[in-house]
Amino acid sequence: MTDLDRALADIGAIRSQLVRGTAFSGYGPAAFAATAGLALATATLQTLLLDDPEARPFAFFAAWIATAFAALGLVGAEMRARARRHAGGLGDAMIHDAVEQFLPAGAAGALLGLVLARVSPESLWLLPGLWQVIVSLGIFAGVRVMPRGVALVGAWYLVAGLTVLVVTGEGRTLSPWAMGVPFAVGQGLMTLVIRAASEAGDA
Numbered sequence: 001m002t003d004l005d006r007a008l009a010d011i012g013a014i015r016s017q018l019v020r021g022t023a024f025s026g027y028g029p030a031a032f033a034a035t036a037g038l039a040l041a042t043a044t045l046q047t048l049l050l051d052d053p054e055a056r057p058f059a060f061f062a063a064w065i066a067t068a069f070a071a072l073g074l075v076g077a078e079m080r081a082r083a084r085r086h087a088g089g090l091g092d093a094m095i096h097d098a099v100e101q102f103l104p105a106g107a108a109g110a111l112l113g114l115v116l117a118r119v120s121p122e123s124l125w126l127l128p129g130l131w132q133v134i135v136s137l138g139i140f141a142g143v144r145v146m147p148r149g150v151a152l153v154g155a156w157y158l159v160a161g162l163t164v165l166v167v168t169g170e171g172r173t174l175s176p177w178a179m180g181v182p183f184a185v186g187q188g189l190m191t192l193v194i195r196a197a198s199e200a201g202d203a
Contacts (some may be wrong), residue, residue: 027075027078027079027146027147027190027194028078028079028081028194028198029191029192029194029195029198030078031074031075031077031078031079032075032187032188032190032191032194033187033188033191034071034074035071035074035075035183035187036183036184036185036186036187036188036191037184038067038070038071038074039067039071039179039180039183039184039187040180040184042063042064042067042176042179042180043176043177043179043180043181043184044176044180045063046060046063046176047176047177050063050176053173053174053175053176054125054173054174057121057124057174058117060174060176061113061124061127064179071187101138101141101142101145102138102139102141102142104138104141105134105135105137105138105141106138108134109130109131109134109135112127112130112131112134113127113131122172124174125168125169125172125173125174126165128161128164128168128174128175128178128179128182129161129162129163129164129165129168129178130161130165131161131179132157132158132160132161132164132182132183132186133157133158133161133162134161135157135161135186136154136155136156136157136158136161137154139151139153139154139157140154147193147194147196147197148193148197149193149196149197150190150193152189152193153186153189153190153193156182156185156186156189157182157186160182160185160186161182164178164182
């Protein structure tokens with residue numbers, strides 16, 4: 001290895017350490033507030049249009065999967081714009097690191113849904129609660145690079161997911177509000193946390 005190669009490797013290692021040791025400033029409150037609204041809108045539409053979610057579980061989950069993709073698009077677009085504005089040349093690396101923190105939880109949630117749908121469709125009522133627990137794990141995994149207070153959001157999703165499992169377990173039912181309320185409150189809490197961190201940073 002030449003001196004130039006060693007120098008480039010050292011620079012890469014330093015850059016990586018900077019990214020991992022810096023709180024990610026790419027999250028914005030507007031996108032999280034919008035995702036809370038999306039959750040409530042989806043729950044309301046399903047209440048009005050989907051009379052019996054248990055009879056049409058794939059329609060139920062298709063709507064929530066579409067909502068999740070829309071939410072990811074909103075958060076991702078704002079994250080990219082803010083990271084490049086606030087983090088300069090480290091923006092892309094910080095986005096990659098933030099996504100990497102949450103990716104295992106996201107993949108686990110998607111694969112869990114596919115497995116339950118394939119081998120145990122009668123157990124699909126478990127998914128709303130399990131998804132909320134998985135979201136909490138993803139948030140806790142990224143706590144070190146996220147604003148202070150985000151652990152409260154992770155705790156909310158954990159408690160909400162376990163509560164949903166208990167409440168829906170009695171009748172093994174699918175309820176739009178078992179998805180809508182926990183995610184709306186969770187994203188609303190995230191909005192407050194991100195806004196407080198932004199105001200503190202500006203100050």
